[in-house]
Amino acid sequence: MLPEPVLAFLRRHGLAAVDEVPAAKALSGGVSSDIWRVDLRSGPICVKRALPRLRVEQLWEVPVERNRYERMWMETANAIIPGVTPRVLASDDSGCFAMQLLDGYPLWKAELAEGRADRDFAAKVGHSLARIHAATAGDKDCAAKFDTDKNFHAIRLEPYLLAAGRVNVSLEKNLKELSERTANTRLALVHGDVSPKNILIGPDGPVFLDAECAWYGDPAFDLAFCLNHLLLKGLWVPVRRKAFLQCYDVLAEAYLAGVGWEPRAGIEMRAATLLPGLLLARVDGKSPVEYLTADSDKDFVREIAGRFLASPPNTLTDIRNAWQRS
Ligand SMILES: Nc1ncnc2c1ncn2[C@@H]1O[C@H](COP(=O)(O)OP(=O)(O)O)[C@@H](O)[C@H]1O
Numbered sequence: 001m002l003p004e005p006v007l008a009f010l011r012r013h014g015l016a017a018v019d020e021v022p023a024a025k026a027l028s029g030g031v032s033s034d035i036w037r038v039d040l041r042s043g044p045i046c047v048k049r050a051l052p053r054l055r056v057e058q059l060w061e062v063p064v065e066r067n068r069y070e071r072m073w074m075e076t077a078n079a080i081i082p083g084v085t086p087r088v089l090a091s092d093d094s095g096c097f098a099m100q101l102l103d104g105y106p107l108w109k110a111e112l113a114e115g116r117a118d119r120d121f122a123a124k125v126g127h128s129l130a131r132i133h134a135a136t137a138g139d140k141d142c143a144a145k146f147d148t149d150k151n152f153h154a155i156r157l158e159p160y161l162l163a164a165g166r167v168n169v170s171l172e173k174n175l176k177e178l179s180e181r182t183a184n185t186r187l188a189l190v191h192g193d194v195s196p197k198n199i200l201i202g203p204d205g206p207v208f209l210d211a212e213c214a215w216y217g218d219p220a221f222d223l224a225f226c227l228n229h230l231l232l233k234g235l236w237v238p239v240r241r242k243a244f245l246q247c248y249d250v251l252a253e254a255y256l257a258g259v260g261w262e263p264r265a266g267i268e269m270r271a272a273t274l275l276p277g278l279l280l281a282r283v284d285g286k287s288p289v290e291y292l293t294a295d296s297d298k299d300f301v302r303e304i305a306g307r308f309l310a311s312p313p314n315t316l317t318d319i320r321n322a323w324q325r326s
């Protein structure tokens with residue numbers, strides 16, 4: 001059953017009739033929102049509502065207004081590449097929005113878990129991300145609209161980089177600097193959670209979900225965040241580590257080929273220096289990845305991350321080579 005305010009939202013926007021009580025099913029996966037498949041008389045849709053407190057072990061509270069930024073990211077991205085994210089069907093300031101349900105689209109994370117490493121798809125992810133960044137780079141209106149520095153600090157920089165620094169005291173200063181540099185780089189519209197669990201495999205390429213970390217900031221964050229998952233997935237499915245590294249390469253290459261708003265070497269350096277911070281964050285931050293349970297895997301991540309935080313790499317290849325060799 002849908003909570004009353006959500007049903008009221010659907011009725012207010014004419015999606016559900018006044019006498020209609022649609023069947024709803026919670027979609028699994030999320031830690032930060034309630035999300036339902038709602039079967040309306042007119043067909044199925046998806047409704048998302050932000051939770052004030054995330055379902056993670058450590059206390060982590062985030063303002064629910066991020067729901068509005070998520071919806072605005074979707075509208076902005078769809079105007080740049082139609083279909084790159086579900087179409088928004090209705091929204092208001094009640095903390096809910098309704099979107100198109102993409103039934104039957106596989107989740108990239110599930111494909112990777114099965115060991116399927118589709119390089120063409122990885123390249124498309126890089127390409128689409130770069131297009132969204134390129135189209136919003138230097139756009140003052142977009143920067144004003146996504147003025148979400150505080151949110152981004154609360155949901156990304158603090159629980160990832162700064163939290164990992166508190167656990168790894170010898171690296172705390174490096175992680176703080178990384179966080180500050182990122183916070184002060186405002187170049188393009190960032191999605192903020194480009195993880196395979198938030199990417200559906202659509203017929204024409206990736207469909208990005210879950211943009212509640214949307215922020216006008218450093219596009220290198222999106223690139224590093226996604227590459228980080230491709231590294232970590234190699235610990236999850238060890239026999240596919242090499243194949244996932246090939247996805248890493250083509251994703252990075254396709255992305256960097258689309259960088260026109262700044263020198264390629266600059267953004268690559270920022271992504272490469274962020275990456276070890278994000279690696280460490282997924283072991284020692286507030287949102288550790290669920291599949292890294294063996295101490296040997298965690299120590300492996302800590303060793304590589306520590307090495308590159310102490311002496312920063314210039315290129316993404318430096319990190320992938322270290323990851324492959326180890
Ligand atoms: N529009 C949609 N169509 C189909 N499935 C969706 C849609 N939106 C979300 N999902 C599914 O629900 C899961 C959780 O949604 P997401 O927006 O990522 O929420 P959370 O912020 O809770 O992670 C996704 O991983 C995906 O499997």
Ligand SMILES: [Mg+2]
Nearest residue numbers: 030197198210
């Ligand atoms: Mg999600």
